[in-house]
Amino acid sequence: MNPRIVNERNVTDRIEAELANLESHAQLRRLEAPGGIDLNSNDYLGLATDPRMKQAILQAVNSAPRIASTGSRLLSGHDQAWTALEREFAKWVGAESSLYFTSGYAANVGLLSAILRAEDVVFSDSANHASLIDGMRLAKCKRVVFPHQDLNFLEDELRRNSAASARVIVVESVFSMEGDRAPLADLIELADRHGAELIVDEAHAIGVFGAEGAGCVAQAGLSGRVLATVYTCGKALAAAGAFVCGSEKLSEFLINRARTFIFNTGLPPYFSAQVAAGMRLAAAADAERAHLAENSVFLRNRLKENGFDTAGSDTQIVPVILGANETAVKFAAQLRGRGFGVRAIRPPTVPPGSARLRLSLSANLSRETMAELANVMKEVKEIEEL
Ligand SMILES: Cc1ncc(COP(=O)(O)O)c(C=O)c1O
Structure with a gap:
């Protein structure tokens, strides 16, 4: 059979070629419903299955005058419930003000593309989430990507770019693929010293770190000193959307x-009840936070004892670095076969050669489950001779 000539100028052909290429590099992703014990979920406090959440939503739906927002919040889609929620959320995290977006992706893209101009420089940690990267790209400003957590490199670049208009450093407080935490106090000190500003994405920290789960920025006492902080509601808060927090003027x-x-239709007004319930239950979930932290330490120690590389993780996100895509895919399949729902994380989500398993823990997983998981991982490692 003649090999098919692929005309890359034809989009239909290009799609086919690219899919075949992904498949041949073990990079093709497919949608799969979670099976077994779910270790992919961002439901860090276990609120996604909490009956109190369901009750709050049902009550709100039953008393809602309309079930759709019917438009952008600047047109017909606003409801006072959102304003009340924005105030309550800002108070929780110690910010002056907050504005709710329909997703964390929309919040990051909207925030960065609105505040940055072409003459500015943004300094972005290399492990930052795609939504932050896309926001910076849209802003068309100069982007300096510094190696993950390398503050010396960052400082050199701040010096080198001292003549730029505005200079903004962007990090996550808990990095989603590494599970480590940004040194926020050092970063704000660095920013102050060089006349730069700091933006922190707290997607994986809200509900998990700080007093009442108010996040790492509040925990570090920096709420009034950062330019903006982004808190997504689709993870520990068991809802969706995100708050951008900062000054009244920023909102x-x-x-x-x-x-x-x-240019985005607001979420239905009743949905504010889900966000509110998630926020309030998360703030009160001290026991769940403590259990999650203890389990994270336990699992990480067991894995390290068995020779696994958990990178710089010191949170509920525990990566297990395996290197090759094929190894990560095979390992994840073995774990799934033994009842643990784990996915392989591959480039471009993580740098080439650092394919990994990402174990994302939830407060509703028991210590016994953690011990069993560590044992199964050891067993698979030995079978696969890794
Ligand atoms: C660090 C980080 N920021 C932003 C987002 C985007 O949030 P959302 O899923 O609400 O769009 C995610 C994950 O989804 C994330 O991990």
Whole structure:
């Protein structure tokens, strides 16, 4: 059979070629419903199955005058419930103000593309989430990517770019693929010293770290010192959407300039009850936070004892670095076969050669489950001779 000539100028052909290429590099992703004990979930506090959440939502649906927002919040889609929630959320995390977006992706893209201009420089940790990267790309400003957590490199670049208009450092407080934490106090000190500003994405920290789960920025006492903080609600808060927190002026600016806020239909008003319930239950979940932290330490120690590389993780996100894509895929399949729902994380989500398993823990997993998981991982490692 003649090999098919692929015309890359034809989009249909290009799609086929690219899919075949992904498949041949063990990089093709497929949608799969979670099976077994779920270790992919961001339901860190176990609120996704909490009956109190369901009750709050049902009550809100039953008393809602309308079940759709019917438009952008700047048109018919606003409801006072959102304003009340924005105030309550800002108070929780110690910010002056907050603005709710329909997703964390929309919040990051809207925020960064609105505040940054072409003459600015943004300094971005190499492990930052795609939504942050896309926001910076849209802003068309100069982007300096510094190696993950390398503050010396960052400082050199801040010096080198001292003549730029605005300079903004962007990090996650808990990195989603590494499970380590940004040194926020050092970063703000560095920013202050060089006249730069700091933005922190707290997607994986809200509900998990800080007093009442108010996040790492609040925990470090930096709420009034960062330019903006982004808190997604689809993880520990068992809802969806995200709050961008900062000054009153920042919220006012975003209402007028963030395109993902302006040109996006608001979520249904009743949904604010789900976000509110998630926020309040998360704030009160001290026992779950403690259990999650203890289990994270336990699992990490067991894995390290068995020769696994958990990178710099010191949170509920425990990566297990395996290297080759094929190894990660095979390992994840073995674990799934033994009842643990684990996915392989491969490039481009992580740097080439650092394919991994990402074990994402939840407060509803027991110590026994952690011990069993560690044993099964050891067993698979020996069978696969890794
Ligand atoms: C660090 C980080 N920021 C932002 C997002 C995007 O949030 P959302 O899923 O609500 O769009 C995610 C994950 O989804 C994330 O891990």
